[in-house]
Amino acid sequence: MAEGVLIAIGGHEDKDGERTILKEVAQRMRGDVLVLATVASHEPEGYFEAYERAFSDLGVKELRELYVQERPEAADAEKLKVFEGAAGVFFTGGDQLRISSQIGDTPVEAAVRKLLAEGGVVAGTSAGASMMSDTMLVRGANQESYRIGDLHMAPGLGLVRDMIIDQHFAERGRIGRLLGAVAHNPRVLGVGIDEDTAVIIERGLMRVIGSGAVYCVDGASLSHSNIAEGKTEQALSMHDVALHVLSAGDELCLQTRRPRAAS
Amino acid sequence: MAEGVLIAIGGHEDKDGERTILKEVAQRMRGDVLVLATVASHEPEGYFEAYERAFSDLGVKELRELYVQERPEAADAEKLKVFEGAAGVFFTGGDQLRISSQIGDTPVEAAVRKLLAEGGVVAGTSAGASMMSDTMLVRGANQESYRIGDLHMAPGLGLVRDMIIDQHFAERGRIGRLLGAVAHNPRVLGVGIDEDTAVIIERGLMRVIGSGAVYCVDGASLSHSNIAEGKTEQALSMHDVALHVLSAGDELCLQTRRPRAAS
Numbered sequence: 001m002a003e004g005v006l007i008a009i010g011g012h013e014d015k016d017g018e019r020t021i022l023k024e025v026a027q028r029m030r031g032d033v034l035v036l037a038t039v040a041s042h043e044p045e046g047y048f049e050a051y052e053r054a055f056s057d058l059g060v061k062e063l064r065e066l067y068v069q070e071r072p073e074a075a076d077a078e079k080l081k082v083f084e085g086a087a088g089v090f091f092t093g094g095d096q097l098r099i100s101s102q103i104g105d106t107p108v109e110a111a112v113r114k115l116l117a118e119g120g121v122v123a124g125t126s127a128g129a130s131m132m133s134d135t136m137l138v139r140g141a142n143q144e145s146y147r148i149g150d151l152h153m154a155p156g157l158g159l160v161r162d163m164i165i166d167q168h169f170a171e172r173g174r175i176g177r178l179l180g181a182v183a184h185n186p187r188v189l190g191v192g193i194d195e196d197t198a199v200i201i202e203r204g205l206m207r208v209i210g211s212g213a214v215y216c217v218d219g220a221s222l223s224h225s226n227i228a229e230g231k232t233e234q235a236l237s238m239h240d241v242a243l244h245v246l247s248a249g250d251e252l253c254l255q256t257r258r259p260r261a262a263s
Numbered sequence: 264m265a266e267g268v269l270i271a272i273g274g275h276e277d278k279d280g281e282r283t284i285l286k287e288v289a290q291r292m293r294g295d296v297l298v299l300a301t302v303a304s305h306e307p308e309g310y311f312e313a314y315e316r317a318f319s320d321l322g323v324k325e326l327r328e329l330y331v332q333e334r335p336e337a338a339d340a341e342k343l344k345v346f347e348g349a350a351g352v353f354f355t356g357g358d359q360l361r362i363s364s365q366i367g368d369t370p371v372e373a374a375v376r377k378l379l380a381e382g383g384v385v386a387g388t389s390a391g392a393s394m395m396s397d398t399m400l401v402r403g404a405n406q407e408s409y410r411i412g413d414l415h416m417a418p419g420l421g422l423v424r425d426m427i428i429d430q431h432f433a434e435r436g437r438i439g440r441l442l443g444a445v446a447h448n449p450r451v452l453g454v455g456i457d458e459d460t461a462v463i464i465e466r467g468l469m470r471v472i473g474s475g476a477v478y479c480v481d482g483a484s485l486s487h488s489n490i491a492e493g494k495t496e497q498a499l500s501m502h503d504v505a506l507h508v509l510s511a512g513d514e515l516c517l518q519t520r521r522p523r524a525a526s
Contacts, residue, residue: 143406145433145457145476145508170408173436176476179508194408194498213408213439213498224524226510235457235476235510239522243506245408245442247489247498259502261487 004116006160006201010167010193010212011093011126015054021198021210023058028121028200031087032061039068039102040094040127047092066108074106083111088121091128097138099131100156109157122159126167129193133165134158137181143173146180146236148227153181160201162254166192169215176236178217183227183238186219189257204254208246218242218257267379269423269464273430273456273475274356274389278317284461284473286321291384291463294350295324302331302365303357303390310355329371337369346374351384354391360401362394363419372420385422389430392456396428397421400444406436409443411493416444423464425517429455432478439499441480446490446501449482452520467517471509481505481520 005028013021025034036051038044048065055063064082066089068074083089089112091099103109116122122132130136136156141147153164164181166174169192182190193199194212208214219225224239246252249262268291276284288297299314301307311328318326327345329352331337346352352375354362366372379385385395393399399419404410416427427444429437432455445453456462457475471477482488487502509515512525 143434143436145510170436170439171406173406173433173438175436175438176433197498211498213500224522226524235460235474236508237476237510237513237524238508239513239524241506241508243504245499245501245504247408247500250500250502259487261489261500261502 004118004120004122006116006132007121007123007198008129008132008165008193008201009123009125009198010129010169010195012168012195013125013198013210014196015050019054019058021196022054024200024209025088025090025121025123026055026058026060029060029087030119031085033064033086034060034062035064035066035082035086035089037066037089037091039066040092040096040099042094042098051090051092068102068108071102071106074103074108080107080111083115086115086120088123089115091124091131093126093128096127096130096136096156097154099127100136100154104155104157116159129165129167131156132159133163134161135164135188137164137166137177140177140180145176148230148234148236149232151177151180162188164188164190166190168195170194170212175215178215179238179241180236182217182219183225183236186222189254190217192217206252206254208248208250210248214246216244216246216252216259220257267381267383267385267465269379269395270384270386270461271392271395271428271456271464272386272388272461273392273432273458275431275458276388276461276473277459278313282317282321284459285317287463287472288351288353288384288386289318289321289323292323292350293382294348296327296349297323297325298327298329298345298349298352300329300352300354302329303355303359303362305357305361314353314355331365331371334365334369337366337371343370343374346378349378349383351386352378354387354394356389356391359390359393359399359419360417362390363399363417367418367420379422392428392430394419395422396426397424398427398451400427400429400440403440403443407439409439409499411490411497411499412495414440414443425451427451427453429453431458433457433475438478441478442501442504443499445480445482446488446499449485452517453480455480469515469517471511471513473511477509479507479509479515479522483520
């Protein structure tokens with residue numbers, strides 16, 4: 001488990017107003033250098049400049065870009081230098097499969113783990129949030145109820161366990177697919193994060209910041225689902241889901257899965 | 264409480280394929296005449312023809328249109344004749360406020376109630392489903408988490424009690440607003456119905472038919488919500504919601520709110 005701080009952001013975090021979430025990322029860093037990992041993007045141009053502007057007056061002294069075009073580069077000693085003295089790494093959005101396929105089980109991934117283990121901040125937005133879990137959600141219909149068979153999952157970076165993270169949550173109508181994901185194995189807690197909203201995970205506690213909500217889908221007490229018996233394309237049936245809608249300041253204990261209201 | 268059968272449809276029910284839902288409407292009628300109430304629409308043209316085609320070979324011998332342009336017409340003896348010998352009434356979609364404002368507390372509404380009390384079928388799709396509850400959901404954001412203050416409700420026809428019905432549910436990303444509605448008073452069960460999906464309510468039991476899912480949001484065990492304390496526009500916080508996702512064949516007992524899986 002991480003000693004440091006994980007910050008999973010639901011995408012479209014505010015970059016030119018209050019910047020509540022980016023401010024939190026900057027404040028949590030015990031140092032001046034933040035690595036901006038644009039690995040998730042096929043075309044990383046522009047990301048660095050946008051975040052450089054956004055972070056400019058928030059206390060991040062140096063922002064260093066990390067891009068991995070082809071997997072072998074993730075073992076490149078020259079590339080790995082960006083982590084020297086870094087206090088945090090921020091994964092931008094794009095495709096979570098690019099993150100896992102390009103840096104999974106490489107020295108870059110090891111550097112990210114090391115940073116986290118040593119008390120650093122690992123933040124990620126959109127695809128950068130999805131990739132944090134052991135098993136990550138890759139693809140599934142938006143604005144639809146879950147249909148048996150209609151979901152693609154893959155091994156994620158496993159920075160947090162027993163959790164599946166989804167993003168752009170309310171905005172893209174993703175409750176159906178998150179319920180479907182949890183039905184596969186209720187061991188995992190489903191965490192759906194709205195845009196401009198984030199969860200800060202540290203020491204087994206998850207706290208919400210930002211302007212939207214975070215949906216925690218707990219299937220531990222499920223009395224029934226048709227995920228294994230249902231025919232392909234059949235609509236999901238799933239009884240006795242516990243759902244918590246959390247907003248800014250609310251917390252959830254990951255071990256007990258009990259929520260606590262903002263004080 | 265109704266002696267007859269209520270059929271609440273989430274909109275866009277199949278009209279030229281299997282027609283599972285319309286077939287059920289036809290089969291439940293103990294007679295040949297169905298009144299098609301197009302009251303919800305500002306421009307009812309075309310509805311009658313579409314449903315006449317859809318119902319043509321399903322056993323409905325006579326389809327009679329009921330339209331109320333202005334409220335006084337809802338007391339018109341001539342209009343009321345459509346109910347003579349009718350076994351069912353089907354409310355088409357549009358604006359639920361048109362239904363409640365045009366026929367609420369009028370002889371037309373009385374005729375609908377009488378039909379139901381005498382064992383008839385009252386079906387409604389989209390707006391025609393929403394209007395069935397005591398308090399109905401009129402307007403609220405789609406594809407957004409519920410924000411304090413952002414919901415318009417109004418008195419419905421009250422054909423079913425202790426329930427709020429929402430429609431086009433997964434397709435329009437409406438879990439946020441339904442949760443918000445339930446947070447106002449957990450006495451009501453939130454029922455979100457997907458397109459081409461319906462609930463059949465009779466003798467205190469609700470059964471699902473059609474191709475999608477029905478979401479039952481039960482707030483009876485809520486441990487916290489910020490609905491009364493939160494500032495306007497603040498995201499909803501709501502802990503310990505019980506959620507059931509029901510699909511074809513699944514049932515829910517309205518008194519105990521316990522689901523039962525399709526056999």
